[in-house]
Amino acid sequence: MSNLVSAFKKFSSKNKTALEHVLSSVVSLCYASPEMCLEFSQSKGGLIILTNFLRDEISIASQKPSCFNMATSLLVKLTNMRENIEAFRESGFVKLIAEWFSKSPCPIPQPNLESYNAALFNMTKNAENQKILLSHAIVPQLIRFANGKDKQVSSFAAKSLWNLSATDMKCREDIRKEGINDATLKQLAGIQ
Structure with a gap:
């Protein structure tokens, strides 16, 4: 290797x-x-x-x-x-992916959105990463992905939002402003 x-x-x-x-x-x-x-x-x-x-x-x-x-x-x-x-975190990738996700339109090619949303979801499992991701205002983009037509992308985006909203009140408020309550978010994320 x-x-x-x-x-x-x-x-x-x-x-x-x-x-x-x-x-x-x-x-x-x-x-x-x-x-x-x-x-x-x-x-x-x-x-x-x-x-x-x-x-x-x-x-x-x-x-x-x-x-x-x-x-x-x-x-x-x-x-x-x-x-x-x-x-x-040390390699700078958490910051990099946050910067990509905060841009509109998102620069990530459509065929790769599922992989990137999956990687982002993995990153939201850690509190320190959450701080970096939230500091780059990625929530609006994640909400757009969660409401999108691609079910896999939507599911990973919703899971990321679920993780972020569990520790950040502003994130939770932003999600609710878009008409997505906890039950809807859980449904989009496939959480039982």
Whole structure:
């Protein structure tokens, strides 16, 4: 895995074919083995590389969507590991994703919205991350996603809102102003 991380560092987004092969190997290993996943996360600069890659790719995803899709898939896997909570904060990704979600229109390509909302939901499970996310005013965008037609995106957005509203009164008030009560939010989120 350390060799793959080193290779990951060397390839810029300009060399998409080589990057795609390396990224594919990283994703395969991380999904095949929790140990490998943790090793990638805790390797020197692993998450920072992924963060920088996604930051660069956000504006040129249409040129190589397969790379972007793999990166977002890896993002969901990594954010779902408790061991990575602090590392994601330190890498700047929590702040980065908050900035993306606060923009209107959202710059994240439509095919990747489910993955990003899933990753965001994973991040809202942590109190420190919640503070960062709320400081970037992501609630209006999450409300739009929760009210959207895509059921999977809606569900993850509603789950994020549920987590954020549990600790933030302003978030809860903003949700209610949009006509979404607790029962509706639970229904959208698929919470029993």
